[in-house]
Amino acid sequence: MADVAIPRAKPQMTEAGAWAQLKHNRNWLGFWFMVPAMVFLIFFLAYPLGLGIWLSFTDTRIGRVGHFIAFENYEWLWDDSIFWLSVFNTLLYTFVASAIKFGIGLYLALLLNEHMPFKAMLRAMVLIPFIVPTVLSALAFWWIFDSQFSIISWSLKHLGLINQNINFLGDTTWARICVIFANIWRGVPFVAITLLAGLQTVSPSLYEAATLDGATRWQNFRYITYPLLTPIIAVVMTFSVLFTFTDFQLIWAMTRGGPVNATHLMATLSYQRAIIAGQLGEGAAISSAMIPFLLAAIMVSWFGLQRRKWQQGESND
């Protein structure tokens, strides 16, 4: 559809001087229009991205210019058990949280797609966890998971299920479960509402036809809903995985990486090493180590998008 829009404004250019050409030539005009966005993205995104990789090869500290030390930071990290623990934590956190977010999100989207009273209000309420700043809701979870005054411990005790308060954020296993739960809680609305938008594009006549042919509810889902939804699932899940993998604020507000580093993610560890301990080079090495994982996720997204275009027969615009 876009190809039709190309021929325009040609005649003016024939007798144009240099100035007029700058004003009317499509490429120059495009350049001027791009300047504001490009200035921001080059100075505060592309340049720091390169600088970060460079820093990871130096021994820069806060307040001291570093020297090039090649792979020393990485060699150091290779033998650092805390770093490997943070890699393990990050992968665990990402995979468990994303898988459950997908499961509950898809289920919730299917439920919200049904006909019922107060539908619009319900859908609006579901999205609230996504809107409230993560840190602030993480603080609420911090209070809910308090070791002494936790409402969950209280309720379980009064139901007679436990005798002692559960030390939610003080025990390594419980702490992991709690931060993963908080992450799922925050991520489900996003997955559910975007998948719901996808579900509404599926024509109901497909279900009617299938039901007439004797398809069960499960078959309806498996052979109609799921294939039509695959492209949007691919994209939503890539975003979800990406943002879970690089999560920082939830952990920082709830546990700051503790107890005994059990919830340290790569992002929180790099903050601790770089900003709190002042070892900018080492911190940069940790955050640069996240890049390969991110690239892998982006590749998945890319192929997901390609497949979507191919499925929908969309022209490449």
Added chain:
Amino acid sequence: MTDLPTRSIDLKNVLSGSAPTADHSEGMSYLQSVPRRLVTLYLPLTIIVVVLLFPFYWMALTSVKPDEQLLDLDKYNPFWTWNPTFKHFHKLLFESYYPYWLWNTMYVAICATVLSIIASVFAAYAIVRLRYKGANLVGGLIFLAYLVPPSILFIPLATVVYQYGLFDSPLALILTYPTILIPFSTWLLMGYFKTIPFELEECALIDGASRWQILVKIVVPLAIPGLISAFIFCFTLCWNEFIYALTFLQSTSNKTVPVAIVNEFVDGDIYRWGSLMAGALAGSLPLVILYAFFVEHYVSAMTGAVKE
């Protein structure tokens, strides 16, 4: 987009539930009996919604409970309070820097959002309509920029901010937040601009309008819903941002709400919970109110960015 075999996503109807598809689907719901619907639909839905909203209830309840009720769970039922107090809010507003923090957050969020939207309108228009050489490539690069997370940028950015002498200044945030916002809003606005018929622009060109006039007088007014979506979503992202604000700001009075609450309110005091939750609630309310007014725009922003 008209040639898609599946209907293109009608975002406005996602929340209102008034999509034509939804009307038809009622035709099949008679196949389900009422008890069955209770178990398969209302019950799980209720559980999920209760879990999703409980932390907010708990936040609100904690912020109005008197201290002794907060800590004595045996004498008082923890799920309700009969004598709410505004002591915690009073402490927040008159005995702390909270008003400053709120103002900082708002100021930074609005400035960064306005800057980003202006830059994005130009960029998106150029990519979609001017179609200069390499426009597709630039569009792809901007999408990639969207995927670069702040967690890998904050360390080098801290050194950059320090070099430019912006450390501990709101300007540091106003200039760095657009790196998160521009890719997102450009991508969103590209989608909107594509839906504006180019015949309108051709007519204007024939009548002698310049590109600038076309953008200001035709494209921008037609894209107002998209601009509102982008604005609200960017504003929310700014308000939510944590790691840059944590790294680049130092003095107490300069902080933004999320950072300040985590750093300044979290001390050893056992009675902190009331004011902590009051702070969290007061920091969330502006966004929730904004959201309540613009639910549809919000959803279209969220799904729009994923859709493209």
